[in-house]
Amino acid sequence: MMTFPFEAFAPVAALLGVLGLGAWVFTTWLRIRHGYPLENSWGKAVYPRTSDETTERVRLLSTENAQLRAELSAVKDRLATVERIVTDGSYRLDREIDALRGPAN
Structure with missing residues (x-):
């Protein structure tokens, strides 16, 4: 063996x-x-110590994030308005009439 x-x-x-x-x-x-x-070793997260600087940075980033979200929302609203104007039938008809008139001299 x-x-x-x-x-x-x-x-x-x-x-x-x-x-x-x-x-x-x-x-x-x-x-x-x-x-x-x-x-x-038990699978629980070990978080680093938070300082006042880290807390302040998180607060500032959260504030900036909220401002950017509000600005993005306003831009989306304006874009929706522009899309509604451009796709409106009367606006399209006005452009076609102007195109038929020819270039302005």
């Missing part, structure tokens, strides 16, 4: 362990770099 040579398997197991640890460090670094929340 042949026994399994554990001595030959030990370097492979060590290499796999080191590669696994390196991969874990790399993915953690990527998560930190791109702003993803970190997780502890």
Whole structure:
């Protein structure tokens, strides 16, 4: 009966362990770099400490976001009005009449 040579398997197991640890460090670094929340060993998010500066920045960005949304809404309303005018039948008829009159001299 042949026994399994554990001595030959030990370097492979060590290499796999080191590669696994390196991969874990790399993915953690990527998560930190791109702003993803970190997780502890129980799968719960580990949030960094928030400072007054961070809170103020979030407040300012939220305010700016609200202003930009309001501006976008106003632009959408104006665009809808322009589309309604352009697709209106009488406006199209006026353009066709003007085209038939020819260029103004």
